[in-house]
Amino acid sequence: MIVSGIDIGSLSSETVILKDGEIMSYSIVPTGADTQRAVSACMQEALERAGLKFEDLSATVATGYGRIGVPFATKTVTEITCHARGAHRLLPSTRTVIDMGGQDSKVISIDPEGRVLDFVMNDKCAAGTGRFLEVMAGALEVDLVEMGERSARAKNGIVISSMCTVFAESEVISLIAGGCSKNDIIRGLHEAISKRIFTMAGKLRMERPITMTGGVAKNRGIVDALRRLLKSEIHVPEEPQIVGALGAALSA
């Protein structure tokens, strides 16, 4: 049976196609302002990579904030359940999932079967999300993907006290004007975000192993900062951004 999962997030959209439970293909596209275009584009790209036509799919499960806007979805499942299922599939021993996406962050506690036991999410504020990092990358005029490497090259510890995206941007601009190195600032930002996730995680009875999913998991600086704070190894899948879509496909 061939099924697909589609995760429509605020920053990016992903599709995963499974054949008898194995990944055939996946795609990642920016969501942009036109969600419908992103839905079509990421589905089309995944189908092309798998050499399939849409008619070959038996079912499609949609997740993410745009899940209700996927016209061809056979059902919708929240990203919390999907990230739990996806992470469990990739590392079955996972007991805690940290998902840092474009507009929210979640810490999910799961049982040995990958079922959600409990979860906490960030509040309405953008701190601790991909959007926060994106804004900071803009203020620093560095590429988002470079941030992890630059963080590793930091020499001095800088404390970023503001977690409001707007105020933190002002703080970053002041630090640049004060002559601080961009690498040090980036590390300070990573530490600040990680502290926020650490606090959130403290609200749950967090068990190990921990798997980190979502686009932000590609940022080595954040993952390292979290490892230090949680005093724990954190498993990052090869492509953490598709874990939600994978969980959706597994829910078909």
Place this chain on the structure above:
Amino acid sequence: MVPKLIRGLLRSGFAMELAKGGARWSYRRENRAFGLWLHFLFDNMKKGFRKERPVAWISAFTPSEIPYVFDLHPFLPEVVACLAAHVGVSEHAISAAEQSLYSTDLCSFYRCGAGLALGGYLPKPDLIISTSHLCDGAHRFFHNMSQLFGCDHYLIDVPYGNDGRGRTYLTDELHDLGDFIGKRTGHHLDGERAAGVLELSNRTRQVMLEINELRRRAPSPFSGSEAMSYVLGMNFSTLGSQLGLAFFRALHGVIQGRVNRVEGVIEEEKYRLLWLHHIKPYYPNTIFDILGGLGAVVSFEEANHIYWEPMDPKHPLEGLASKILSNFGCGPIEHRIEAILEMAGKYRVNGAIHFSHWGCRQSCGGSHMIRDVMRERGIPTLVLDGDGADIRNYSEGQTRTRLEAFIEMLG
């Protein structure tokens, strides 16, 4: 122009008479209780503006029997703030309060109440009575309102412990409150009147217990959302009055009818939920529709739990002191946890939602402890952070994700 018109209508006895007559008539068959609530609402506003009796503003946790015992006209700005949110005007009232330098850290219900008071939409109090238990923002708000209206404020200081010493302290205080009211209004404690009020309250309590017994049925015969709106408003405002008794009797009839017809709140009830904390978001929102769409219904809510014993009409102030002190929100968190576990068992719920309203420190503070205890007992609990009166703090997408994920967890 519009605010002037609204103020004029609120103060117009004729408009209020017309509205309350229309309300009773409109709902006489469908839901007589709802009609009686509307009747109460318009009557309360009319009499408040007309000052037929001295107007006592009271906080939600001040027993409504107190103003009835002293023949005062009770007015609850917190309940009016809920209503303002429901009809979509709380945002304007909150904004007006913030422009007058009320801090955004103050509970949105009080900012809303302050905005309405500043705009002249509420009847002027002759005196204000509030309590110190549960809500820590209340006494600050009511003190401030007493300054605004130039009237006196009596704060009932509720002791921490529900023991002999605590009851004696509180009873003495209620005697002192009686003197306070007498000096300001000429209305003194009349034993016969007080006994009558407490008897009415006890009879109403019995009807409320019977209602709660009916609500144990499956499918759930009455919506938690309704129970936390006008029903809770009547619970706070009318215990000790004839109208209160009539309202809860009518509500009992409505629910009994639904039980007899095996009529549930939603078509297919899959999950029964317990709503924790006294309030819900009152502005237009989709929370209960989302839950209903997922087959989940709020079967019962902490707010309507009857925690007090019948009061002795011969000793009204002792009875009222006991009622206040037996609130499970007083004292250590274990009291609340015990009551919640009892409700969870009694109403056979699959899960619970703790609505953590930003302004309610006393409730939010215990939410995670409650969640952990519930989880140990196999009752998943969602801590849903939010705001009860300020729609600016509501995000449907974020709320939907949390609710749907929670229900997926139950499945």
